[in-house]
Amino acid sequence: MMNVAVRCENLTKTYDTGEQKVTALNNVNLEIRLAELMMLVGPSGCGKTTLISIIAGILNQDTGLCELFGENLLTMKSADKLRFRATKIGFVFQAFNLLPALNAAENVAVPLIINGVKREVAQRRAIDVLERVGLGERWKSLPAQLSGGQQQRVAIARALVHSPNLIVCDEPTSALDHKSGHNVMNLLKEVAVDDNRALVIVTHDARIFSFADRIAEMDDGHIISISDSPKTA
Numbered sequence: 001m002m003n004v005a006v007r008c009e010n011l012t013k014t015y016d017t018g019e020q021k022v023t024a025l026n027n028v029n030l031e032i033r034l035a036e037l038m039m040l041v042g043p044s045g046c047g048k049t050t051l052i053s054i055i056a057g058i059l060n061q062d063t064g065l066c067e068l069f070g071e072n073l074l075t076m077k078s079a080d081k082l083r084f085r086a087t088k089i090g091f092v093f094q095a096f097n098l099l100p101a102l103n104a105a106e107n108v109a110v111p112l113i114i115n116g117v118k119r120e121v122a123q124r125r126a127i128d129v130l131e132r133v134g135l136g137e138r139w140k141s142l143p144a145q146l147s148g149g150q151q152q153r154v155a156i157a158r159a160l161v162h163s164p165n166l167i168v169c170d171e172p173t174s175a176l177d178h179k180s181g182h183n184v185m186n187l188l189k190e191v192a193v194d195d196n197r198a199l200v201i202v203t204h205d206a207r208i209f210s211f212a213d214r215i216a217e218m219d220d221g222h223i224i225s226i227s228d229s230p231k232t233a
């Protein structure tokens with residue numbers, strides 16, 4: 001129990017657009033341990049983003065249980081849930097979701113500002129993390145002035161800046177070359193995986209599979225297998 005970061009039991013989720021019902025999760029069971037880097041793989045549309053959105057408290061499941069560090073976000077009061085998410089979770093969105101009017105450092109500082117850190121302190125820390133993803137010199141740039149891979153690294157810096165206990169990344173290396181991808185994975189592993197932390201990464205990128213402790217394979221709304229990492233690299 002104490003070594004479990006995330007526990008999902010019999011999770012289901014159906015999207016109902018009015019015209020159509022799409023079952024995205026159909027009875028998902030998954031445990032992510034503390035100090036673990038879990039990768040989640042599977043074909044487009046199999047439910048990966050849906051699952052990690054529920055894990056991170058961005059989306060509610062229809063049925064089933066999802067516990068983070070022993071807490072059930074679904075039954076938490078909304079103020080408690082907001083605080084829990086702001087302090088404990090970092091999320092890298094598939095589409096980056098940077099705020100276009102804010103420069104790189106201001107984007108990265110958002111989780112700190114939400115947690116009440118003073119502006120100047122937040123900015124300094126944001127620039128430190130931007131340095132670690134190789135963008136120290138670009139902290140004043142707006143997202144539109146950055147390449148796709150640079151925007152992706154800003155999004156990763158934003159997920160790390162407040163030292164959350166769980167970092168959830170949706171395709172964090174999709175826009176990165178081999179070297180930047182490896183740098184980002186080394187950084188994520190170094191800062192996001194320890195006895196109190198865990199990291200979940202959705203990816204199609206076979207170049208980073210060797211960073212995983214375990215790989216969960218999804219298909220059609222299910223977890224179909226969980227295997228140990230192929231320690232090839």
Ligand SMILES: Nc1ncnc2c1ncn2[C@@H]1O[C@H](COP(=O)(O)OP(=O)(O)OP(=O)(O)O)[C@@H](O)[C@H]1O
Nearest residue numbers: 015017022023024043044045046047048049050051
């Ligand atoms: N907001 C939504 N409304 C309706 N259907 C949705 C919505 N979001 C996702 N879906 C559907 O749910 C299913 C699972 O989607 P999801 O985004 O979780 O897949 P994914 O595994 O992340 O795919 P990809 O690898 O392409 O990102 C898909 O069939 C998708 O079309």
Ligand SMILES: [Mg+2]
Nearest residue numbers: 048049094170
């Ligand atoms: Mg997705």
